Amino acid sequence: MGMRRTATIGLILVAGMALAGCTGELSGSPTGSPSPPASTPAPTAGTHGAEADEALLPMPVDEIRDWAETAVPSAGTDGSSPILSGWLSEHTSAHHTTDLKSQEAGAYQAQLACRGDGILTLAAGELDEEPSAEPIVCENETIAFDITTAATGMRIVMDLEGAPTIYALSLQRMG
Template identity: 50%
Template sequence: MDGRRMATVGLVLAATAGVVGCTPMSDADRDASASPAPSASVTTSPEPTPDPAAAEKLPLPVDEIPDWAETAVPGSETDGYVGSLSGWLSEPLSAHYMSRFQSLEPGIYQAQIACRGDGTISASSGDLDAEPSPQPTQCTNATIAFDITTTSTGLKVELDLQGEPSIFAVSLRRVA
């Protein structure tokens, strides 16, 4: 996909996500005018049904999540950056979220997740065709870095919420 098409797709996803709770971004989505850099095609789980009552329990308004995410986790200026995503989760309508970075080369990546709210978000990751991590990273009002090792092309990130509605930002960078 060329940069303009990726940026258009990113803007459509971002606009939709403001309503439903998730905003995946690749490097091209974050800054369409940036010089060419590694990027990944991203697919996400089906859009959850919005829950206005849950949105009222979030630590900040839904439309401010993308701005918060830009400062909560490393962005495109970070060495090895390959993509990021942000949004919010709530039970029972949108407590699970999955994003697939389908074209990333096998290797070692570092993910950083930031979460805010009274819920706990479990982050699992790995190869596209593998089961979720047996011991996911748990995030409750924190920012946590963790490593992801893949052995085949592509990488997936799964987020699951337990408890109250919470917001999240995840950034990925290749380290080896």
């Protein structure tokens, strides 16, 4: 009986660890259709690791969306996209992919803000291809760069190295 009880508790702990994950947010009304991360790694230290990572963020998780709207304001016009925001960490998700399936083809001015002690690398491009442009590296700053797509849809891939970090990304169509 003691062995069976231990096995049941172990299964419950494994199931609980599998449910912990990234809390990426999408604010505004979406013009694209974000999809879940293409590859979500399993948490390595369970809920306690995610809670410890969350405590290292530069602000509470429930304030990230408000911060994002001031860090990378969207013009709110037909050519703008909703602001993508959230946080990445080793114990939640250090790799995050967002597919904006109905994003119109064209040239965009992107603004990326990141806060925290980690290094965030962002690559963007066509949905069905690897990004051809050099990745953008963000270290506790706000930067602007251009993204151009030739077909409908856009894939945005973010990778984190180091400490937990929050991010905000906006896209504004040029021309």
